[in-house]
Structures are given as C-alpha cells and as structure tokens.
Amino acid sequence: MKATIVHESRGRMRLRLKQKTMTLRQADLLEAWLRGQPWTREAVVHERTGCVILTYAGKRETVLSSLAGFTWAGAEERITLPSHSTRELNRAFQEKLVSKVTMKAAALFLPAPLRIARVVWHMIPFLGKGLRCLWRRQIKVELLDALSIGISACRRDFGTAGMVMFLLEIGELLEDWTRKKSVADLAESLSLHVDRVWLKTPAGEVLTPIGQIQPGDQVVVRAGGVIPLDGVVAEGEVTVNQASLTGESVPVAKRPGGAVYAGTVVEEGECVLEVKQVSGQGRYDQIVEMIQRSEQMKSAAEAKASTLADKLVPYTFAGSLISLALTRNVARALSVLMVDFSCALKLAMPLAVLSAMREAGREHITVKGGKFLEAAAKADTIVFDKTGTLTHACPRVAKIVPFNGKDETEMLRLAACLEEHFPHSMANAVVEEAKRRSLRHEERHAKVEYLVAHGIASAVDGEQVRIGSAHFIFEDEKCVVPSEDQAKFDAVPAEYSQLYLAIDGVLSAVICISDPLREEAREVLSALRSLGVRKAVMLTGDSPRTAAAIAAQLGVDDFRAGVLPADKADYVAALRKEGHTVLMVGDGINDSPALSEADAGIAISGGAAIAREIADITIAADSLWELVRLRQLALALMRRIQNNYRFVIGFNGALIGLGAAGVLPPATSAMLHNLSTLGVSLHSMSALPVSRQETEALKDM
CATH class of the missing domain: 3.30.70 (Alpha-Beta Plaits)
Incomplete structure (x- = not known):
C-alpha cells in the first residue's frame, strides 16, 4: 500500500x-x-x-x-466481507439527506406560483394517509400531520405547510436510517464474514462464492477455518470448536456422518463437508430475519411504549381543539398538532433494545429478543444446572471403590467397555481413565441400551450389567449393596459425583468422579446477588450428599438433588407460579425442558444443536462472569427506557404547552419535536452506562 x-x-x-x-x-x-x-x-x-x-x-x-x-x-x-455493508447503507442515506436538503434550498428561489404548486403537489401523499386513517376510524399520527398541513394550506400559509412537510420527511428519513443502521450493526456483529469457500470438484478445489453453493455440494475446510454452512462430514476427521454456537469449552470430534454447523471452527484436521443448508438459510440470514421478526420478541416495555404512543395521539388532537376553542387562534392549535409522542416512543425504545442486543453480541452474548433482556433485568431467581455449568465440563475419575470382592481394575475396564458408546461427560471421564491406565476393553457385551438421564443396561458374559445414577441402580433396577460392604458404601466420599456399577443386581463398584467447580462460580453468585438476584438454586442429578457438598462450596441458597429433566422443568414452573421471574442456566439436551419453561433460558455450555434452538440467550465464552455482564446490560437497558419515557413525555409536553400559549409557532414546534426524536434515538443507540453499584459488582472481573 x-x-x-x-x-x-x-x-x-x-x-x-x-x-x-x-x-x-x-x-x-x-x-x-x-x-x-x-x-x-x-x-x-x-x-x-x-x-x-x-x-x-x-x-x-x-x-x-x-x-x-x-x-x-x-x-x-x-x-471475507459481509454482503450487507454498513458503509454502503450510510452512503445511501447521506445521499438521500443531501438530496432533500438541496431540493428544499433550490425551491426557495422558485417564483411564488411554482412554490405553491410544489407544496400542493407535495401535500397529496400526506393528505392521502390522513384520509385513510379517517376511513378506518383511526386517530393516528398520520391524521395529525395531514390536519396540520391541510389547515396551513387552507390559511394560505404555504410556507409553514412546506416547512412542516420537509421536517416530517427529514425526521422520517433519519428515523429509518437509525433503525436500519442498528439492525445492520447488530447483524454484522453476529455474522460469519465468509463469502467464498473451497468447492471440491473432479478437477480439484475451486474457490467459489458462497452464494453459488447448493445442497449436496462438497466443501473443503482445513484447520483454523470457519465452517461456512450447515452440513455433515463426508470425509476426514476433525475437532471442532463450537463455543461460538453452543458454548462448549472443549473441541468436539467430528467423523464422517457427524453434523457440523455454520460459525464453528475447525481446530485440528481437515474435512470435506457435504452442504445441507445453503447461503440464504445460514446464520447471518437467520439473525437478520430474527431481528426483523423482533415484533414477536418485544419486551413488555417496548409493547407498552408502542401502545402508549397510540393512546396519546387522541389527546394531542383533543388538546389542539381545546386550544382552538379557547384562543380562537389557528396558529396555536397548529403548534399543538405539530407535536406528538408517537415517533419518539415508538422509535427510541426498539432502538435502545437493538443497541443493547448489539452490545451483548460484542460480549459474546446472543439474545434472541428484547423480552429476554427484560426478563434478565427483572429476574429475582436464577436456577443453575450443575454439571458443565457451575462445574467445568471436563470431569475426571478421582477414585474407584470396588464391592462384592471385585477387582478395581476389572471394574474400570468393564465400565469403560460400556461407556465408550455414549459421549456423555461422565462417560468420557471413565473412558479417559481407562486410557490413562492403559486398559484395553474389548467388546464383550451384548446390545447396549442407553436410558437418557438414567444409565446403561447390557449383558456381559451372561451377566446382567447396569451402570448409572443411584436412582437408576437402586430404585429402578432394585440393585442391592452387599451387606458386608455397607460400611464401605457409607464411607464413599460425598464431595464426588458417583457412577454406580452393578452386576446381576448387586453393587460391584462406585466410580467417584471429580467435577471441579468453576473458579469464578462463587464470586459470580455474590455479584449477581449484589445486582438484585435474591435466590440462586442448583439442580443436579447427583445424590443428595454429593449435591449438598457442592452446594456448600458454592454458597447457593437452595438445591435439588436426583432430579430428572422433567423434574427441572416442573421446579422452574413452580417458581414462576409463585410469582418469581426465573432465569434457567443449562448446558444442553437434559436441560432443554427447563430452559423452555423459564422466563429466559440461558445456554452456557454443552452441546447440541437443541441448545441453540431452545435457549433464549446463549453465552458463548467459557466464563460465568458473562451472566453478570448480561444482568448489567439488562438493568442498564431498563434504566435507559425509563429515562427515555421521562424525557419524551416531559419535552414534548412542554412543546405542547408552549405551542398552546403562543410562544412557539407551528414550524418551530415541528422542528424541535423532530430534533428531540432524533436526539433521543441517537442517545438510545449509544453504549449503555454502568452504574456505581454495577461497577462494584464487577470490580473483580
């Protein structure tokens, strides 16, 4: 250069x-x-x-x-540049703005008859919108605009009518600009930035625009590359970092037939990807569509602003009529008509939400709608899944306690033989421990049956083998502890999670698994309490004594042990019935019912596409401090919305009063109203401020 x-x-x-x-x-x-x-x-x-x-x-x-x-x-x-350029958007609106101002300035030099003719021609669209409101028996802002322009023209005050229309057009243009820029900035912060891929062809690899890729095409992705489209691995083995999508801290192995998702990154290896979802159905487009569908995800504050804006229009109209009746001054009545609350309320609130969502995106927090930010601000109760959420998703075998005369090594070998078929975190811990001890575990079992959230059932050398939770082993399968080993069973350390192995209905081993707590977990809970969360609850499938030991270390207010996925959802539903606003933080499939039941479900780690679909909020980074940041942003957003309310109502109310008193002429009222709308909109797009209380809560981050 x-x-x-x-x-x-x-x-x-x-x-x-x-x-x-x-x-x-x-x-x-x-x-x-x-x-x-x-x-x-x-x-x-x-x-x-x-x-x-x-x-x-x-x-x-x-x-x-x-x-x-x-x-x-x-x-x-x-x-790779995004297909939607914010710079291009800005240039287009700048040119429109300059064009309108230039045309208005040029019109000042036209002869009076031509200026009047131009104003009359310009009035037609405004009057048309007003007449449609009357036809539908609606009193909306369009009717106020049409009346103020029409009355000014009837009084032969074409200068005021022209200036009002100019200010309305400029205001509408600036409002459209700020709205589209907010959406574009938010989508840009979450987009993939991939526009070309290596397409595999009989002649070799060809660098191809992503828009030309079709379902069934094969794309080559190498180490360090972003997977550009949803699909399945056709050739090769890779490890994929899915943190940007699911929050998983550990790369996931993907082999032929394994599903991969756009936005994830290949850390090791090379693969050929068979495309299932083409461009236009990918992550960027889904995000833009999600934002455009945000009416469905409006917070109660946004809906309140929109409803209030519509309700205030008749009062503005009535105020204008009262002013006319009391003063007999048309100019004063017009000054009242020039001001309405609708524009600022309807624009500033959604812009504040979009800005907060964009700011959250920069912090690796994806929020699917404004109502979930409002829930994050109002929440008084936060419910955590334990494994992979309050603890690291990398458990290790800490101890193996054999029973009924069994050998420790053989029990580990048997457990690994069964668990290797199911890539659950605890199963991985058993398999990894066998690998560290150089134990070979050949296939000696019959068909393996996996019962979700319970355990594994199979037969080995003619014996019935069961491995899983205490609930599965002792309650469902009715297995027993050898009487001579009862004291040993009672002495199993409570601070570990236990995996129980039984053969022919008799307990044969307890595999103690260390599930190390996140270093920041206790401090995060303390910070959340300082930000107004009154109750923190831990849910786990562990035994009560294991759960109690972990709950004591974390300092949670309550915990539930031995819970199944349905139990978690029922517990969250019960809290909501009691009047609590509940956030549920989970790590994937087993937590999906509870994530759906909460006021806002937050996926922090774990793994499957279902976590992305179910969660209302996704925290991509491997840190619970992002929950504190989420709460901070949500509280700041609600403060901004309340401040916007006060400013819009107060400022526009003052304009109405000054117009009715004859202090402000109609054109000045219109100008100040539009400038205030623009000002509050630009303020809504700025970074959210941090309060002193929140700074104290985050000082250790």
Whole structure:
C-alpha cells in the first residue's frame, strides 16, 4: 500500500492513500484488514478523502512494514466481507439527506406560483394517509400531520405547510436510517464474514462464492477455518470448536456422518463437508430475519411504549381543539398538532433494545429478543444446572471403590467397555481413565441400551450389567449393596459425583468422579446477588450428599438433588407460579425442558444443536462472569427506557404547552419535536452506562 503519513503522534498516525478514488468495498476491505492485525487498537477509513486513522500498539517499524506489504489482491483473497455493508447503507442515506436538503434550498428561489404548486403537489401523499386513517376510524399520527398541513394550506400559509412537510420527511428519513443502521450493526456483529469457500470438484478445489453453493455440494475446510454452512462430514476427521454456537469449552470430534454447523471452527484436521443448508438459510440470514421478526420478541416495555404512543395521539388532537376553542387562534392549535409522542416512543425504545442486543453480541452474548433482556433485568431467581455449568465440563475419575470382592481394575475396564458408546461427560471421564491406565476393553457385551438421564443396561458374559445414577441402580433396577460392604458404601466420599456399577443386581463398584467447580462460580453468585438476584438454586442429578457438598462450596441458597429433566422443568414452573421471574442456566439436551419453561433460558455450555434452538440467550465464552455482564446490560437497558419515557413525555409536553400559549409557532414546534426524536434515538443507540453499584459488582472481573 502506498500512502503518506499526514500526521503522527505516539501510537497513532493519520495516512492518506496515494490513489485518486476509493470505492466503498475497498474502504471496507482495508478497514477489515487493519482491524485484523495484531498491533491494531482502532482503525477508521474515510473513503471520500482516502484517509486512514490508525491507533496501534507495538513498534512503529512493524506497523509500517505491514502497511507497505498490503495489497488489494492479497486482502481480497484473505478477507471475507459481509454482503450487507454498513458503509454502503450510510452512503445511501447521506445521499438521500443531501438530496432533500438541496431540493428544499433550490425551491426557495422558485417564483411564488411554482412554490405553491410544489407544496400542493407535495401535500397529496400526506393528505392521502390522513384520509385513510379517517376511513378506518383511526386517530393516528398520520391524521395529525395531514390536519396540520391541510389547515396551513387552507390559511394560505404555504410556507409553514412546506416547512412542516420537509421536517416530517427529514425526521422520517433519519428515523429509518437509525433503525436500519442498528439492525445492520447488530447483524454484522453476529455474522460469519465468509463469502467464498473451497468447492471440491473432479478437477480439484475451486474457490467459489458462497452464494453459488447448493445442497449436496462438497466443501473443503482445513484447520483454523470457519465452517461456512450447515452440513455433515463426508470425509476426514476433525475437532471442532463450537463455543461460538453452543458454548462448549472443549473441541468436539467430528467423523464422517457427524453434523457440523455454520460459525464453528475447525481446530485440528481437515474435512470435506457435504452442504445441507445453503447461503440464504445460514446464520447471518437467520439473525437478520430474527431481528426483523423482533415484533414477536418485544419486551413488555417496548409493547407498552408502542401502545402508549397510540393512546396519546387522541389527546394531542383533543388538546389542539381545546386550544382552538379557547384562543380562537389557528396558529396555536397548529403548534399543538405539530407535536406528538408517537415517533419518539415508538422509535427510541426498539432502538435502545437493538443497541443493547448489539452490545451483548460484542460480549459474546446472543439474545434472541428484547423480552429476554427484560426478563434478565427483572429476574429475582436464577436456577443453575450443575454439571458443565457451575462445574467445568471436563470431569475426571478421582477414585474407584470396588464391592462384592471385585477387582478395581476389572471394574474400570468393564465400565469403560460400556461407556465408550455414549459421549456423555461422565462417560468420557471413565473412558479417559481407562486410557490413562492403559486398559484395553474389548467388546464383550451384548446390545447396549442407553436410558437418557438414567444409565446403561447390557449383558456381559451372561451377566446382567447396569451402570448409572443411584436412582437408576437402586430404585429402578432394585440393585442391592452387599451387606458386608455397607460400611464401605457409607464411607464413599460425598464431595464426588458417583457412577454406580452393578452386576446381576448387586453393587460391584462406585466410580467417584471429580467435577471441579468453576473458579469464578462463587464470586459470580455474590455479584449477581449484589445486582438484585435474591435466590440462586442448583439442580443436579447427583445424590443428595454429593449435591449438598457442592452446594456448600458454592454458597447457593437452595438445591435439588436426583432430579430428572422433567423434574427441572416442573421446579422452574413452580417458581414462576409463585410469582418469581426465573432465569434457567443449562448446558444442553437434559436441560432443554427447563430452559423452555423459564422466563429466559440461558445456554452456557454443552452441546447440541437443541441448545441453540431452545435457549433464549446463549453465552458463548467459557466464563460465568458473562451472566453478570448480561444482568448489567439488562438493568442498564431498563434504566435507559425509563429515562427515555421521562424525557419524551416531559419535552414534548412542554412543546405542547408552549405551542398552546403562543410562544412557539407551528414550524418551530415541528422542528424541535423532530430534533428531540432524533436526539433521543441517537442517545438510545449509544453504549449503555454502568452504574456505581454495577461497577462494584464487577470490580473483580
């Protein structure tokens, strides 16, 4: 890249490219390349002037060397840009805005008859919308606008009518701009940034635009690459990091036939992916569609704002009529008509929610709708699944206690023989322990039957073998503890999770599994309490004594042990019936009923596509501190919505009063109203502030 350094200070430089013009795509490309460099702190590219403002860390020579090596062709090969460009959106709206202002300025120089004719022609759409409201017997903002414009024209005050229409159009344009930019920014923060893939063909691999890929095509993905589309592995074995989708901290092995999802990353290996979902049905498009369908996900605050805005329109209309009746002054009545609460209320609240969702996305928190942020703010109770949520999803065998004269090694070998068929976290711990001890466990069993949330049943050498939870072994299968081993059974350490192995109805081994707590779990619970959460509950399928030991370490307010998936959902439902607002934090399949039952279900880790579908909120990173950040954002959002209410009602109420008193003429009322709407909308799009209380809660993060 050829450029001149225009200005420079420590860690910051301003450059001007040595090329006459820069396209929007080139600006996006250069900005994306700069932001992808390890030394970049902040980069802004201005396409009109060809200038780059760069803030960096590290050695100046390293930065200059990298900049000198930049080429457009190289950037095109390595960088994928989203199909929806915010820069392009901004340019389009800027051109519309300039065009409207220019046309308005040019109209001032037209002869009076032409100016009047232009105003009358311009009035037709506004009057048409007002007449449609009357036809439908609706008193809406469009009717107020039509009346104010029509009355001004009837009074032959065409200057005021023209100015009101100009301000309304500018206001509508700016509102549309801010709304679309918020949606685009949110979708951009969650999009994949993949536009070309390596398509496998008989002639070899071909770099192909993602829009040309069809179901059934085969795409090659290598280590470090993002899986661009949903599909199944056709060839090869890879480990896939699914943290961006499911929150799993440990990469998942994928073999031929295994399903993979767009947005996940291949950490090791290489595979050929057979595409099942094509572009247009992928993650970016689903996110945009989700945002556009956000009416279904509106929070109660948003719905309240929309309803209140509609209800206030008749009062504005009535206020105008009262002003006319009392003062006999049409100008004062028009000044009241110029102001309505609808625009600001209907626009500012959704923008505040979209902004909060975008900010959450930057924190690796995906929120599917405003009502779930409201639930996160109002929640007084938070319910946690234990395994993989309050604990790390990487359990290890800590101890094996044999019973009934059995050998410890043989019991581990038998357990691994059965558990290797089912990739549950505890099963993996058993198999890994056998591997560490170099134990071979050949297939000696008959057909293996897996009972979800219970255990495994099979037959080995003619003996009935069962392995699973205490509930499964002792209650469902009616297995017994050898009488001579009762004291040993009672002495099994309570701080471990237990996996019970029984042969022919007699307990043969207890495999003690260490499920290490997350280091931050206790501090996170304390921070959540300081942010207003009154009750924290842990649900687990473990035995009561194991659950009690872990609950004591965590400091939860209550716990339930030995619960099945349906029990979790019932417990959450019972809390809601008592009047609590409940958040459920789980790690996947077994927790899906409870996630659905809660006011907001949060998937923090674990694994399956069902976690993505069921959860209302997904926390991608492997840290419970993101729950605190979620609560912080939600509380800040609700404060902003309340502040918006106060400002909109107060400011517009003052405008109505001043208009009725004759202080403000109609055009000024309209201008101030539109400026206030724009101002509150832009404020709603800004970063959410952190209160002092929240800062204290997060000081240890």
